Amino acid sequence: MHARDLPPVSCGELAAVAEELTIVPMDHPVLWQPARPLAPETFGSPELDRVIASMWRTLDQSDDGVGLAATQVGLPFQIFLVDSGDGDHFGLCNPFYLGLPSFEKLDGIEGCLSIPGFWAHVRRPQARIVGGLSPDGVVQTIHGENFLARILCHETDHLAGHLYTDIMDPQTFSGDQEYARHNLLYRPLVQPPVRNPR
Ligand SMILES: [Zn+2]
Numbered sequence: 001m002h003a004r005d006l007p008p009v010s011c012g013e014l015a016a017v018a019e020e021l022t023i024v025p026m027d028h029p030v031l032w033q034p035a036r037p038l039a040p041e042t043f044g045s046p047e048l049d050r051v052i053a054s055m056w057r058t059l060d061q062s063d064d065g066v067g068l069a070a071t072q073v074g075l076p077f078q079i080f081l082v083d084s085g086d087g088d089h090f091g092l093c094n095p096f097y098l099g100l101p102s103f104e105k106l107d108g109i110e111g112c113l114s115i116p117g118f119w120a121h122v123r124r125p126q127a128r129i130v131g132g133l134s135p136d137g138v139v140q141t142i143h144g145e146n147f148l149a150r151i152l153c154h155e156t157d158h159l160a161g162h163l164y165t166d167i168m169d170p171q172t173f174s175g176d177q178e179y180a181r182h183n184l185l186y187r188p189l190v191q192p193p194v195r196n197p198r
Pocket residue numbers: 111112113114154158198
């Protein structure tokens with residue numbers, strides 16, 4: 001079922017979300033199905049603000065996370081956060097792919113807070129445009145290049161029910177211990193990624 005056909009999330013459902021959020025394990029079904037869009041009345045509401053504040057706390061407490069989708073904390077809602085470390089720090093709701101500025105693709109190493117301790121090479125577009133709404137309901141058009149494009153794709157994919165394991169190069173899937181070895185084996189990495197989207 002496409003996300004647009006799913007029932008929208010109401011303020012009442014947002015109000016019922018726990019204050020403290022926990023990253024759900026990789027086999028949790030919420031990670032593998034499309035998230036539901038937020039209803040128009042939720043934008044700018046204290047209920048949405050509270051859930052997003054809880055998500056920020058979860059991301060800030062994570063180990064090097066640069067993004068967090070609501071599905072990762074068990075909420076089938078179309079919300080993700082980005083904190084790239086390069087000045088990109090925002091929440092986006094009801095996101096959708098708007099454009100592919102070029103056909104260039106880059107290999108990069110990705111991890112995910114839902115698959116802790118593991119990494120793989122993932123080929124992603126060098127640039128991606130994603131539309132959506134800010135939590136207060138302002139229309140957003142975000143042009144991401146390189147690392148930001150990778151984060152936008154990773155998080156938007158989360159809300160469609162996909163993890164990077166769906167599209168990774170499986171031979172490069174490795175744990176923290178093996179990460180350095182693979183990093184050497186698969187040189188040269190196409191620039192730029194060095195840091196690891198989660
Ligand atoms: Zn992830």
